[in-house]
Amino acid sequence: PTPDVSKFENNIVTSPYGDCDLHDMTMVQKVFESASRWPNKIAMECGITGRKYSYEMMRQLIRRFGSALTRMGYKKGEVFAIISPNIPEFPIALYGASGAGMPVSLVNPTFTAEEMARQLTVVGATVIFGVAPMAETFKQVARLCPTIRNVILLGPPQEGTVSFQQMAQDSGDLFNENLDINAKEDVFLLPHSSGTSGFPKSVMLTHFNMSSNAMQFLQPGGTNHQIATTNYQDTYICLLPFFHTYGVTLLMNTGFQTGAKLVTLPQFEVQSYLKAIDDHKPTAMHVVPPLATLLAQHPALKVESLSQTHTIFCGAAPMSVQTSVKLIERLKNPNLSLQEGYGLSETSPGVLMAPLGNTKLGSCGAPISRSKAKVINHEISDQALGPYQHGELYVSGPQVMKGYLNNPKATNEMIDEEGWLRTGDVAYYDDDGNFYIVDRFKELIKVKGLQVAPAELEDILTSHPAVAEAAVIGIPDVQAGELPRAYVVRKPGMESVIDAEIQAFVDSKVSSHKQIKGGIEFRSAIPKNNMGKILRRELRVEYAKYQDS
Ligand code: 4UU
Numbered sequence: 384p385t386p387d388v389s390k391f392e393n394n395i396v397t398s399p400y401g402d403c404d405l406h407d408m409t410m411v412q413k414v415f416e417s418a419s420r421w422p423n424k425i426a427m428e429c430g431i432t433g434r435k436y437s438y439e440m441m442r443q444l445i446r447r448f449g450s451a452l453t454r455m456g457y458k459k460g461e462v463f464a465i466i467s468p469n470i471p472e473f474p475i476a477l478y479g480a481s482g483a484g485m486p487v488s489l490v491n492p493t494f495t496a497e498e499m500a501r502q503l504t505v506v507g508a509t510v511i512f513g514v515a516p517m518a519e520t521f522k523q524v525a526r527l528c529p530t531i532r533n534v535i536l537l538g539p540p541q542e543g544t545v546s547f548q549q550m551a552q553d554s555g556d557l558f559n560e561n562l563d564i565n566a567k568e569d570v571f572l573l574p575h576s577s578g579t580s581g582f583p584k585s586v587m588l589t590h591f592n593m594s595s596n597a598m599q600f601l602q603p604g605g606t607n608h609q610i611a612t613t614n615y616q617d618t619y620i621c622l623l624p625f626f627h628t629y630g631v632t633l634l635m636n637t638g639f640q641t642g643a644k645l646v647t648l649p650q651f652e653v654q655s656y657l658k659a660i661d662d663h664k665p666t667a668m669h670v671v672p673p674l675a676t677l678l679a680q681h682p683a684l685k686v687e688s689l690s691q692t693h694t695i696f697c698g699a700a701p702m703s704v705q706t707s708v709k710l711i712e713r714l715k716n717p718n719l720s721l722q723e724g725y726g727l728s729e730t731s732p733g734v735l736m737a738p739l740g741n742t743k744l745g746s747c748g749a750p751i752s753r754s755k756a757k758v759i760n761h762e763i764s765d766q767a768l769g770p771y772q773h774g775e776l777y778v779s780g781p782q783v784m785k786g787y788l789n790n791p792k793a794t795n796e797m798i799d800e801e802g803w804l805r806t807g808d809v810a811y812y813d814d815d816g817n818f819y820i821v822d823r824f825k826e827l828i829k830v831k832g833l834q835v836a837p838a839e840l841e842d843i844l845t846s847h848p849a850v851a852e853a854a855v856i857g858i859p860d861v862q863a864g865e866l867p868r869a870y871v872v873r874k875p876g877m878e879s880v881i882d883a884e885i886q887a888f889v890d891s892k893v894s895s896h897k898q899i900k901g902g903i904e905f906r907s908a909i910p911k912n913n914m915g916k917i918l919r920r921e922l923r924v925e926y927a928k929y930q931d932s
Pocket of ligand 1: 576629633697698699700701702723724725726727728729732733734747806807808820823829832833834
């Protein structure tokens with residue numbers, strides 16, 4: 384097709400949707416607004432035990448939790464860490480701590496104690512919230528991370544920890560609804576991301592970043608979430624982790640702003656997932672590509688359980704056209720719209736979204752309200768490219784992070800003076816301004832939608848006594864999307880050390896999604912450029928060629 388270049392001024396693709404409202408409220412104020420609007424609707428329900436909280440109960444508990452933290456001596460700006468599976472109390476801890484002025488750091492609860500401690504050290508966390516079965520792990524974490532003063536546990540009281548239930552008895556009178564919080568400057572959330580290279584860094588997302596992203600999604604032309612009325616309420620099945628921005632924005636923040644009921648599942652298990660779908664008849668499903676595949680194929684899914692579903696929203700990794708088609712065919716639900724979102728932890732996370740009805744399968748859509756995108760190939764020039772030309776995707780909007788915590792160098796590499804954020808993804812757009820992600824420049828592997836940083840695995844590999852050098856890449860996998868694969872140079876005299884031994888060594892140090900399940904290959908050298916930088920791209924191309932032959 385001949386591109387109509389005149390459509391995109393300076394080759395910048397603007398949002399086809401109207402400007403949403405933006406405001407300076409804090410995230411807690413937003414949730415309290417909803418509690419006033421829908422006090423008696425259920426906000427949270429555990430998909431396993433059935434314990435639940437109405438919006439009004441949630442507000443009360445947020446107040447009490449925040450007040451208890453202030454009573455314990457916590458001050459504005461000190462970092463609160465949540466290391467918890469998805470449970471109904473998660474948002475109580477999140478907004479409660481936030482209401483006490485504390486930025487919240489989110490950590491994957493399946494991490495090893497060392498992985499947790501590394502993240503908490505980066506942010507200087509002072510307190511952990513989690514569930515009682517994790518008490519032993521948290522003790523180890525607190526030993527490794529001396530800034531931790533308290534561990535708060537949901538569950539039976541334990542020595543040396545603070546009980547969530549006890550905090551829930553607080554009078555709430557130290558909760559300050561008018562706490563001096565600057566929505567544009569003060570940090571609401573600290574998720575972790577490796578960005579375009581290196582180790583995971585802490586991403587500073589302000590109240591304004593996060594509330595803007597929710598407003599952008601709720602603008603007509605954004606997500607299809609329905610506002611609750613006397614007779615209607617959206618129901619979500621919340622399996623996607625609350626510790627990821629996808630879960631925070633698209634489950635909690637947009638969910639609470641529309642009066643939705645969030646049914647939580649603490650871990651992935653096919654039977655309980657299918658049962659929750661059958662028990663709760665969700666109106667909206669939020670998935671990553673492997674879950675979309677499950678819904679499209681699993682023989683035990685009762686298709687009728689999804690007859691009230693108006694939206695299936697997929698993000699965090701590319702969804703295959705084949706899966707989309709299968710899913711639409713299988714569900715035969717004329718009211719269903721399949722949507723795809725694209726973005727990064729650094730963008731709160733949404734930037735691009737496929738239009739309702741998803742007529743362009745394979746595209747992750749156009750910029751959402753108040754967002755812009757452009758494509759640049761610096762090898763050609765610094766000018767933005769026209770339609771159908773491949774280059775690095777740059778995005779901008781009110782949801783772009785404040786920066787990486789304590790890391791101005793990494794921030795400056797990621798965001799330019801005009802506020803454009805480089806995504807590290809290779810993309811192009813079509814005549815209609817719909818974007819297609821085709822590859823990745825950056826050193827990032829995505830396993831089931833979760834980030835794995837090659838540098839982190841290479842560091843662990845080279846700490847093995849037999850390993851001289853190592854390089855890690857992502858290889859395609861039907862189930863997981865990608866899997867880490869390692870190329871290893873053994874030290875002289877260590878040639879008898881086999882891959883299983885090195886694999887077991889790495890497995891003992893990382894959480895399951897980071898394990899090197901794509902195999903280990905021994906080499907006599909790792910390809911590097913003359914600056915000593917590992918040429919991971921060369922390894923990827925070579926691997927792809929080998930698979931094709
Ligand atoms: C191809 O995974 C995310 C963000 C997920 C998300 C979910 C719903 C974004 C918007 C939304 O509406 O963030 P991170 O930081 O874990 O990973 C970011 C990277 C991107 O740079 C890109 O490489 O994840 C990849 N990615 C995608 N790739 C994210 N979404 C997509 C997508 N297609 N739809």
